[in-house]
Amino acid sequence: MIIFFIEVKDLPESWKDVFHRFNKKATSSRRAILEVFEEKGQHLSAEDVYEHLRAKKKKVGIATVYRNLDLLLRMGILRKVNFGDGREHYEMIRRAARFHHHLICTRCGQVVDCEEMTQEEEEFLQHLRKELEQRQGFVIHSYHIYFYGLCPRCR
Amino acid sequence: MIIFFIEVKDLPESWKDVFHRFNKKATSSRRAILEVFEEKGQHLSAEDVYEHLRAKKKKVGIATVYRNLDLLLRMGILRKVNFGDGREHYEMIRRAARFHHHLICTRCGQVVDCEEMTQEEEEFLQHLRKELEQRQGFVIHSYHIYFYGLCPRCR
DNA sequence: ACCTCAATGAAAAATATTATCATTTTCCAT
DNA sequence: ATGGAAAATGATAATATTTTTCATTGAGGT
Ligand SMILES: [Mn+2]
Ligand SMILES: [Mn+2]
Ligand SMILES: [Zn+2]
Ligand SMILES: [Zn+2]
Numbered sequence: 001m002i003i004f005f006i007e008v009k010d011l012p013e014s015w016k017d018v019f020h021r022f023n024k025k026a027t028s029s030r031r032a033i034l035e036v037f038e039e040k041g042q043h044l045s046a047e048d049v050y051e052h053l054r055a056k057k058k059k060v061g062i063a064t065v066y067r068n069l070d071l072l073l074r075m076g077i078l079r080k081v082n083f084g085d086g087r088e089h090y091e092m093i094r095r096a097a098r099f100h101h102h103l104i105c106t107r108c109g110q111v112v113d114c115e116e117m118t119q120e121e122e123e124f125l126q127h128l129r130k131e132l133e134q135r136q137g138f139v140i141h142s143y144h145i146y147f148y149g150l151c152p153r154c155r
Numbered sequence: 156m157i158i159f160f161i162e163v164k165d166l167p168e169s170w171k172d173v174f175h176r177f178n179k180k181a182t183s184s185r186r187a188i189l190e191v192f193e194e195k196g197q198h199l200s201a202e203d204v205y206e207h208l209r210a211k212k213k214k215v216g217i218a219t220v221y222r223n224l225d226l227l228l229r230m231g232i233l234r235k236v237n238f239g240d241g242r243e244h245y246e247m248i249r250r251a252a253r254f255h256h257h258l259i260c261t262r263c264g265q266v267v268d269c270e271e272m273t274q275e276e277e278e279f280l281q282h283l284r285k286e287l288e289q290r291q292g293f294v295i296h297s298y299h300i301y302f303y304g305l306c307p308r309c310r
Numbered sequence: 311a312c313c314t315c316a317a318t319g320a321a322a323a324a325t326a327t328t329a330t331c332a333t334t335t336t337c338c339a340t
Numbered sequence: 341a342t343g344g345a346a347a348a349t350g351a352t353a354a355t356a357t358t359t360t361t362c363a364t365t366g367a368g369g370t
Contacts, residue, residue, distance in 0.1 A: 025367050027317065046358080061319040066358060068317095082237040086327075087357065103293055112291055124279045132302060136267055138258055140304035147287060149295035180336050180347060201327080216350040221327065223348095241358075242326065 022075055032058045033068050034077070042091040043081065043111060049090075081144070083111055101144070105151035114147070177230055187213045188223050189232070197246040198236065198266060204245075236299070238266055256299070260306035269302070 015034055019026040036052045037044065044052070050065045069090055072078040078090045083104050103112040129140050149155075170189055174181040191207045192199065199207070201220050208215045224245055227233040233245045238259050258267040284295050304310075 025316065027367070029318075047356095059319090063320080063359080064318055080239060082239070084235060084237070084243075088239075103287060103291055103295070105293070106296070112293070114287055114291070116290075121279075121283060124276075128276060129302065132258060132269055133304075135271075136258055136269070137307035137310075138260070138267070138302070138304045139310045140258070140302050141261070142304075143300060143302045145298060145300050147284065147293070147295050147298045149288075149293045149297075152292035155292075155294045182336070182348065184349070214350090218328080218351080219349055 018075070018077070024071065024075075028058075029060045029064050030068050030071075032056070032060060033065065033072070037078070037090075037092045042113065043083075043089045044091070045087045045089050047087070079142070079144075083109065085109055101147065103147045103149070105154050106148050107150055107154040110151045110154075112151075173230070173232070179226065179230075183213075184215045184219050185223050185226075187211070187215060188220065188227070192233070192245075192247045197268065198238075198244045199246070200242045200244050202242070234297070234299075238264065240264055256302065258302045258304070260309050261303050262305055262309040265306045265309075267306070 015031060016026040019030065024030075032053055033049055036049050036056075040048075040052050046062065046065050046069055049069065050060070050062050053060050053065070069078065073080055073090070077093065079093050081089045081091060081102065083089060083102070099117070101114040103114055104110070125143065129143065132138065133140050170186060171181040174185065179185075187208055188204055191204050191211075195203075195207050201217065201224055204224065205215070205217050205220050208220070224233065228235055228245070232248065234248050236244050236246060236257065238244060238257070254272070256269040258269055259265070280298065284298065287293065288295050
């Protein structure tokens, strides 16, 4: 019985292994931050994360939030997105979820994820990427497309 | 003779007309800022512009630089680009120059313009844009592709 | 259980951007 | 050209965001 209890408690936390792989400690702050992203979704600023943590009665200093957002970024767990509102936002990169772009309303700031990508689109971007790698001598790890316009309510 | 002189002096300054069209005054600060972009090229931060102005002995307050970068942005003369370095950069949108994307080295921060776009690429992006407009109900005015990776020296 | 060093919190500092307001400049009507 | 209204500017203060500092805490290996 006790063994069973331990198992179900530890199983969802393969984050522990991820941190270990990076020689980083799986601290409660780090887990709590990841939990916020898993529960509260995308496009969170440092302040957003900080507020969500407070709401959950998990006290984490704002400096620690910044430090760990940067760490998770370097670990490839988060990616940084910029919507031109003067602060950085982060979202989780899930292997499960499709890669996506962003559609931004330049009037009200609304952000929409563009998830569906056709096979054709996928191929095209791979092609463009290869071409750029050759032309510029870069190794390209990722890309990000932002579309700007007016949302249904603002147009 | 005099008429000729006036003509060649005023001709390059159709900026005057542009400002007039927007009911904005063609002040010396604004012209000086545009001159910096014409001479010093792309990817300038507010501070960069400010420094270039000082170097040219043209004294413009930093607040005025910020105000006018924003104005030129709204007028569609500049576009804002973000390379994840904590400050906003601006570059001129020239009808003459080709639209371009950016390739960013995530280690050293180097930024490369990707200018050449094939007919195929152009068509593809128009297609994607149309599709998104339908699907999301947005009107899309522009887009921007960022590629991230390692530059030849950092790879 | 102990020990070491990474991680953290609180606060100060550094950066970047925006707001305020008195003064100056532009530009339009005379 | 001159005068005047209104916009634009400069200096500075204020705000917002992110980073640094450093004493204390806690994670994880032994
Ligand atoms: Mn997203
Ligand atoms: Mn560019
Ligand atoms: Zn909108
Ligand atoms: Zn590099």
